[in-house]
Amino acid sequence: MLATESSLELDEKKRERVVWRTDGGAGSEENIRWLLNRNYQFMMKGNSNRRAHLWAQQVTRWDPCGDVFLAEIPSPIKFNRPVRIFLKKRVKNEQICVSYYISTIKLPSKRHFISYYDNRGAAEIEQFRNDKMGLHLASRRKTLFLAQKSLILLADLAHNLIGHFHQQALVDTRFEPFRQKRIVRDLLQIPGFLSFQNGSLSRIDLLSSHPYSRDLLICLKSYLEAD
Known part of the structure:
Protein backbone atom coordinates (compact mmCIF):
# COMPACT_ATOMS: atom_id res chain seq x y z
CA MET A 1 0.00 0.00 0.00
CA LEU A 2 2.88 2.35 0.75
CA ALA A 3 4.30 1.57 -2.69
CA THR A 4 0.91 2.45 -4.21
CA GLU A 5 0.88 5.71 -2.26
CA SER A 6 4.30 6.60 -3.58
CA SER A 7 3.56 5.62 -7.20
CA LEU A 8 0.26 7.52 -7.34
CA GLU A 9 1.49 10.42 -5.18
CA LEU A 10 -1.41 10.04 -2.74
CA ASP A 11 -1.23 12.84 -0.21
CA GLU A 12 -3.66 13.02 2.71
CA LYS A 13 -6.29 14.92 0.74
CA LYS A 14 -6.21 12.41 -2.12
CA ARG A 15 -6.34 9.46 0.28
CA GLU A 16 -9.74 10.66 1.49
CA ARG A 17 -11.12 9.70 -1.94
CA VAL A 18 -9.38 6.32 -2.24
CA VAL A 19 -11.43 3.22 -1.33
CA TRP A 20 -9.75 -0.10 -0.56
CA ARG A 21 -11.89 -3.21 -1.00
CA THR A 22 -10.21 -6.32 0.37
CA ASP A 23 -11.14 -9.85 1.37
CA GLY A 24 -10.63 -11.39 4.79
CA GLY A 25 -6.92 -11.99 4.25
CA ALA A 26 -6.25 -8.29 4.91
CA GLY A 27 -9.05 -7.68 7.41
CA SER A 28 -7.11 -7.69 10.67
CA GLU A 29 -7.75 -5.02 13.28
CA GLU A 30 -4.17 -3.81 12.84
CA ASN A 31 -4.69 -3.26 9.11
CA ILE A 32 -8.02 -1.52 9.71
CA ARG A 33 -6.45 0.92 12.16
CA TRP A 34 -3.58 1.57 9.74
CA LEU A 35 -6.03 2.50 6.96
CA LEU A 36 -7.99 4.71 9.33
CA ASN A 37 -4.85 6.49 10.47
CA ARG A 38 -3.82 7.05 6.85
CA ASN A 39 -7.25 8.60 6.18
CA TYR A 40 -8.29 6.01 3.57
CA GLN A 41 -11.83 4.81 2.90
CA PHE A 42 -12.41 1.06 2.81
CA MET A 43 -14.87 -1.80 2.57
CA MET A 44 -13.14 -4.75 4.19
CA LYS A 45 -14.09 -8.25 5.22
CA GLY A 46 -12.98 -9.15 8.74
CA ASN A 47 -10.67 -12.13 9.25
CA SER A 48 -12.03 -13.55 12.54
CA ASN A 49 -14.75 -16.19 12.26
CA ARG A 50 -14.96 -16.39 16.06
CA ARG A 51 -15.64 -12.66 16.28
CA ALA A 52 -18.27 -12.90 13.51
CA HIS A 53 -20.25 -15.59 15.34
CA LEU A 54 -19.92 -13.70 18.64
CA TRP A 55 -21.24 -10.49 17.11
CA ALA A 56 -24.05 -12.38 15.38
CA GLN A 57 -25.51 -13.13 18.80
CA GLN A 58 -26.28 -9.40 19.18
CA VAL A 59 -28.45 -9.32 16.07
CA THR A 60 -32.22 -9.09 16.57
CA ARG A 61 -33.12 -8.67 12.90
CA TRP A 62 -31.73 -10.35 9.79
CA ASP A 63 -32.83 -9.04 6.39
CA PRO A 64 -32.95 -11.46 3.43
CA CYS A 65 -30.81 -10.59 0.41
CA GLY A 66 -30.86 -13.30 -2.25
CA ASP A 67 -29.54 -16.49 -0.65
CA VAL A 68 -27.98 -14.71 2.35
CA PHE A 69 -29.16 -12.68 5.36
CA LEU A 70 -27.69 -9.30 6.32
CA ALA A 71 -27.60 -7.28 9.53
CA GLU A 72 -25.90 -4.15 10.87
CA ILE A 73 -24.63 -3.66 14.42
CA PRO A 74 -22.96 -0.78 16.29
CA SER A 75 -19.20 -1.17 16.32
CA PRO A 76 -18.11 -3.11 19.45
CA ILE A 77 -14.57 -1.82 18.84
CA LYS A 78 -13.60 1.80 19.33
CA PHE A 79 -11.84 3.34 16.34
CA ASN A 80 -10.61 6.89 15.76
CA ARG A 81 -13.12 7.34 12.93
CA PRO A 82 -16.75 6.23 12.52
CA VAL A 83 -17.19 2.83 10.87
CA ARG A 84 -20.17 0.65 10.01
CA ILE A 85 -20.21 -3.07 10.65
CA PHE A 86 -22.31 -5.53 8.66
CA LEU A 87 -22.85 -9.23 9.21
CA LYS A 88 -23.68 -11.77 6.54
CA LYS A 89 -25.20 -15.15 7.36
CA ARG A 90 -25.57 -18.04 4.94
CA VAL A 91 -25.96 -21.80 4.96
CA LYS A 92 -23.08 -23.82 3.50
CA ASN A 93 -22.95 -27.62 3.63
CA GLU A 94 -25.86 -27.55 6.12
CA GLN A 95 -23.80 -25.31 8.43
CA ILE A 96 -24.50 -21.67 9.31
CA CYS A 97 -21.58 -19.46 8.27
CA VAL A 98 -21.26 -15.86 9.47
CA SER A 99 -18.85 -13.21 8.22
CA TYR A 100 -18.50 -9.52 9.03
CA TYR A 101 -17.56 -6.43 7.04
CA ILE A 102 -16.24 -3.05 8.20
CA SER A 103 -16.66 0.09 6.14
CA THR A 104 -16.14 3.84 6.25
CA ILE A 105 -18.12 4.68 3.12
CA LYS A 106 -21.73 5.87 3.00
CA LEU A 107 -24.26 3.88 1.01
CA PRO A 108 -28.06 3.81 1.35
CA SER A 109 -28.62 0.21 2.47
CA LYS A 110 -27.06 -3.07 3.59
CA ARG A 111 -27.75 -4.53 0.17
CA HIS A 112 -25.74 -1.73 -1.45
CA PHE A 113 -22.80 -2.39 0.88
CA ILE A 114 -22.60 -6.08 0.10
CA SER A 115 -23.03 -5.43 -3.62
CA TYR A 116 -20.24 -2.86 -3.46
CA TYR A 117 -17.97 -5.36 -1.73
CA ASP A 118 -18.80 -8.15 -4.19
CA ASN A 119 -17.91 -5.90 -7.14
CA ARG A 120 -14.25 -5.59 -6.09
CA GLY A 121 -11.54 -6.62 -8.55
CA ALA A 122 -11.46 -10.31 -7.48
CA ALA A 123 -8.23 -10.97 -9.34
Whole structure:
Protein backbone atom coordinates (compact mmCIF):
# COMPACT_ATOMS: atom_id res chain seq x y z
CA MET A 1 0.00 0.00 0.00
CA LEU A 2 2.88 2.35 0.75
CA ALA A 3 4.30 1.57 -2.69
CA THR A 4 0.91 2.45 -4.21
CA GLU A 5 0.88 5.71 -2.26
CA SER A 6 4.30 6.60 -3.58
CA SER A 7 3.56 5.62 -7.20
CA LEU A 8 0.26 7.52 -7.34
CA GLU A 9 1.49 10.42 -5.18
CA LEU A 10 -1.41 10.04 -2.74
CA ASP A 11 -1.23 12.84 -0.21
CA GLU A 12 -3.66 13.02 2.71
CA LYS A 13 -6.29 14.92 0.74
CA LYS A 14 -6.21 12.41 -2.12
CA ARG A 15 -6.34 9.46 0.28
CA GLU A 16 -9.74 10.66 1.49
CA ARG A 17 -11.12 9.70 -1.94
CA VAL A 18 -9.38 6.32 -2.24
CA VAL A 19 -11.43 3.22 -1.33
CA TRP A 20 -9.75 -0.10 -0.56
CA ARG A 21 -11.89 -3.21 -1.00
CA THR A 22 -10.21 -6.32 0.37
CA ASP A 23 -11.14 -9.85 1.37
CA GLY A 24 -10.63 -11.39 4.79
CA GLY A 25 -6.92 -11.99 4.25
CA ALA A 26 -6.25 -8.29 4.91
CA GLY A 27 -9.05 -7.68 7.41
CA SER A 28 -7.11 -7.69 10.67
CA GLU A 29 -7.75 -5.02 13.28
CA GLU A 30 -4.17 -3.81 12.84
CA ASN A 31 -4.69 -3.26 9.11
CA ILE A 32 -8.02 -1.52 9.71
CA ARG A 33 -6.45 0.92 12.16
CA TRP A 34 -3.58 1.57 9.74
CA LEU A 35 -6.03 2.50 6.96
CA LEU A 36 -7.99 4.71 9.33
CA ASN A 37 -4.85 6.49 10.47
CA ARG A 38 -3.82 7.05 6.85
CA ASN A 39 -7.25 8.60 6.18
CA TYR A 40 -8.29 6.01 3.57
CA GLN A 41 -11.83 4.81 2.90
CA PHE A 42 -12.41 1.06 2.81
CA MET A 43 -14.87 -1.80 2.57
CA MET A 44 -13.14 -4.75 4.19
CA LYS A 45 -14.09 -8.25 5.22
CA GLY A 46 -12.98 -9.15 8.74
CA ASN A 47 -10.67 -12.13 9.25
CA SER A 48 -12.03 -13.55 12.54
CA ASN A 49 -14.75 -16.19 12.26
CA ARG A 50 -14.96 -16.39 16.06
CA ARG A 51 -15.64 -12.66 16.28
CA ALA A 52 -18.27 -12.90 13.51
CA HIS A 53 -20.25 -15.59 15.34
CA LEU A 54 -19.92 -13.70 18.64
CA TRP A 55 -21.24 -10.49 17.11
CA ALA A 56 -24.05 -12.38 15.38
CA GLN A 57 -25.51 -13.13 18.80
CA GLN A 58 -26.28 -9.40 19.18
CA VAL A 59 -28.45 -9.32 16.07
CA THR A 60 -32.22 -9.09 16.57
CA ARG A 61 -33.12 -8.67 12.90
CA TRP A 62 -31.73 -10.35 9.79
CA ASP A 63 -32.83 -9.04 6.39
CA PRO A 64 -32.95 -11.46 3.43
CA CYS A 65 -30.81 -10.59 0.41
CA GLY A 66 -30.86 -13.30 -2.25
CA ASP A 67 -29.54 -16.49 -0.65
CA VAL A 68 -27.98 -14.71 2.35
CA PHE A 69 -29.16 -12.68 5.36
CA LEU A 70 -27.69 -9.30 6.32
CA ALA A 71 -27.60 -7.28 9.53
CA GLU A 72 -25.90 -4.15 10.87
CA ILE A 73 -24.63 -3.66 14.42
CA PRO A 74 -22.96 -0.78 16.29
CA SER A 75 -19.20 -1.17 16.32
CA PRO A 76 -18.11 -3.11 19.45
CA ILE A 77 -14.57 -1.82 18.84
CA LYS A 78 -13.60 1.80 19.33
CA PHE A 79 -11.84 3.34 16.34
CA ASN A 80 -10.61 6.89 15.76
CA ARG A 81 -13.12 7.34 12.93
CA PRO A 82 -16.75 6.23 12.52
CA VAL A 83 -17.19 2.83 10.87
CA ARG A 84 -20.17 0.65 10.01
CA ILE A 85 -20.21 -3.07 10.65
CA PHE A 86 -22.31 -5.53 8.66
CA LEU A 87 -22.85 -9.23 9.21
CA LYS A 88 -23.68 -11.77 6.54
CA LYS A 89 -25.20 -15.15 7.36
CA ARG A 90 -25.57 -18.04 4.94
CA VAL A 91 -25.96 -21.80 4.96
CA LYS A 92 -23.08 -23.82 3.50
CA ASN A 93 -22.95 -27.62 3.63
CA GLU A 94 -25.86 -27.55 6.12
CA GLN A 95 -23.80 -25.31 8.43
CA ILE A 96 -24.50 -21.67 9.31
CA CYS A 97 -21.58 -19.46 8.27
CA VAL A 98 -21.26 -15.86 9.47
CA SER A 99 -18.85 -13.21 8.22
CA TYR A 100 -18.50 -9.52 9.03
CA TYR A 101 -17.56 -6.43 7.04
CA ILE A 102 -16.24 -3.05 8.20
CA SER A 103 -16.66 0.09 6.14
CA THR A 104 -16.14 3.84 6.25
CA ILE A 105 -18.12 4.68 3.12
CA LYS A 106 -21.73 5.87 3.00
CA LEU A 107 -24.26 3.88 1.01
CA PRO A 108 -28.06 3.81 1.35
CA SER A 109 -28.62 0.21 2.47
CA LYS A 110 -27.06 -3.07 3.59
CA ARG A 111 -27.75 -4.53 0.17
CA HIS A 112 -25.74 -1.73 -1.45
CA PHE A 113 -22.80 -2.39 0.88
CA ILE A 114 -22.60 -6.08 0.10
CA SER A 115 -23.03 -5.43 -3.62
CA TYR A 116 -20.24 -2.86 -3.46
CA TYR A 117 -17.97 -5.36 -1.73
CA ASP A 118 -18.80 -8.15 -4.19
CA ASN A 119 -17.91 -5.90 -7.14
CA ARG A 120 -14.25 -5.59 -6.09
CA GLY A 121 -11.54 -6.62 -8.55
CA ALA A 122 -11.46 -10.31 -7.48
CA ALA A 123 -8.23 -10.97 -9.34
CA GLU A 124 -7.56 -13.98 -7.12
CA ILE A 125 -10.62 -15.64 -8.67
CA GLU A 126 -10.88 -14.33 -12.21
CA GLN A 127 -7.24 -13.97 -13.19
CA PHE A 128 -5.27 -16.45 -11.07
CA ARG A 129 -7.77 -19.30 -11.32
CA ASN A 130 -8.29 -18.76 -15.05
CA ASP A 131 -4.54 -18.75 -15.61
CA LYS A 132 -4.10 -21.89 -13.55
CA MET A 133 -6.87 -23.78 -15.35
CA GLY A 134 -6.62 -22.28 -18.82
CA LEU A 135 -2.84 -22.34 -19.13
CA HIS A 136 -2.41 -25.57 -17.13
CA LEU A 137 0.05 -23.92 -14.75
CA ALA A 138 -0.51 -26.54 -12.05
CA SER A 139 0.70 -29.34 -14.34
CA ARG A 140 3.80 -27.54 -15.63
CA ARG A 141 6.84 -27.40 -13.35
CA LYS A 142 10.55 -27.06 -14.05
CA THR A 143 13.29 -28.18 -11.67
CA LEU A 144 15.81 -25.53 -12.74
CA PHE A 145 15.22 -21.99 -11.47
CA LEU A 146 15.86 -20.30 -14.83
CA ALA A 147 13.61 -22.79 -16.60
CA GLN A 148 10.77 -22.15 -14.16
CA LYS A 149 11.33 -18.39 -14.47
CA SER A 150 11.10 -18.69 -18.27
CA LEU A 151 7.90 -20.70 -17.92
CA ILE A 152 6.35 -17.97 -15.75
CA LEU A 153 7.30 -15.28 -18.27
CA LEU A 154 5.82 -17.34 -21.12
CA ALA A 155 2.63 -17.80 -19.08
CA ASP A 156 2.42 -14.00 -18.61
CA LEU A 157 2.85 -13.53 -22.36
CA ALA A 158 0.17 -16.14 -23.10
CA HIS A 159 -2.18 -14.47 -20.60
CA ASN A 160 -1.78 -11.10 -22.31
CA LEU A 161 -2.13 -12.53 -25.83
CA ILE A 162 -5.30 -14.43 -24.96
CA GLY A 163 -6.72 -11.35 -23.22
CA HIS A 164 -5.97 -9.22 -26.29
CA PHE A 165 -7.52 -11.85 -28.58
CA HIS A 166 -10.67 -12.00 -26.46
CA GLN A 167 -11.03 -8.22 -26.41
CA GLN A 168 -10.33 -7.69 -30.11
CA ALA A 169 -11.99 -10.74 -31.65
CA LEU A 170 -14.56 -12.33 -29.33
CA VAL A 171 -16.49 -9.38 -27.87
CA ASP A 172 -20.05 -9.17 -29.26
CA THR A 173 -19.84 -12.76 -30.58
CA ARG A 174 -21.12 -16.10 -29.30
CA PHE A 175 -17.67 -16.63 -27.78
CA GLU A 176 -17.68 -13.52 -25.59
CA PRO A 177 -18.54 -15.49 -22.38
CA PHE A 178 -15.52 -17.77 -22.98
CA ARG A 179 -12.62 -17.37 -20.58
CA GLN A 180 -9.08 -18.70 -20.85
CA LYS A 181 -9.90 -22.34 -20.25
CA ARG A 182 -12.58 -22.51 -22.94
CA ILE A 183 -10.60 -20.36 -25.37
CA VAL A 184 -7.60 -22.68 -25.10
CA ARG A 185 -9.59 -25.92 -24.96
CA ASP A 186 -12.46 -25.24 -27.38
CA LEU A 187 -11.14 -22.63 -29.82
CA LEU A 188 -7.36 -22.74 -30.08
CA GLN A 189 -7.30 -26.53 -30.44
CA ILE A 190 -9.54 -26.71 -33.51
CA PRO A 191 -7.57 -28.68 -36.15
CA GLY A 192 -6.50 -26.62 -39.15
CA PHE A 193 -3.72 -25.26 -41.32
CA LEU A 194 -1.91 -21.92 -41.50
CA SER A 195 -0.55 -20.80 -44.87
CA PHE A 196 2.22 -18.20 -45.14
CA GLN A 197 3.36 -16.15 -48.09
CA ASN A 198 6.54 -14.05 -48.02
CA GLY A 199 6.77 -14.55 -44.28
CA SER A 200 3.22 -13.33 -43.59
CA LEU A 201 0.09 -15.27 -42.72
CA SER A 202 -2.04 -15.44 -45.85
CA ARG A 203 -4.70 -18.08 -45.15
CA ILE A 204 -6.34 -19.98 -42.28
CA ASP A 205 -8.21 -23.25 -42.83
CA LEU A 206 -10.11 -24.90 -39.96
CA LEU A 207 -11.77 -28.30 -39.79
CA SER A 208 -15.19 -27.62 -41.33
CA SER A 209 -16.97 -30.28 -39.27
CA HIS A 210 -16.07 -28.59 -35.98
CA PRO A 211 -19.13 -26.75 -34.58
CA TYR A 212 -17.14 -23.58 -33.86
CA SER A 213 -15.00 -23.36 -37.00
CA ARG A 214 -17.27 -21.15 -39.13
CA ASP A 215 -17.88 -18.55 -36.42
CA LEU A 216 -14.25 -18.62 -35.30
CA LEU A 217 -13.04 -17.87 -38.84
CA ILE A 218 -15.14 -14.70 -38.78
CA CYS A 219 -13.56 -13.75 -35.44
CA LEU A 220 -10.04 -14.46 -36.73
CA LYS A 221 -10.65 -12.33 -39.81
CA SER A 222 -11.82 -9.47 -37.62
CA TYR A 223 -8.81 -9.93 -35.35
CA LEU A 224 -6.31 -9.83 -38.21
CA GLU A 225 -7.96 -6.81 -39.78
CA ALA A 226 -7.88 -4.98 -36.45
CA ASP A 227 -4.14 -5.52 -36.18
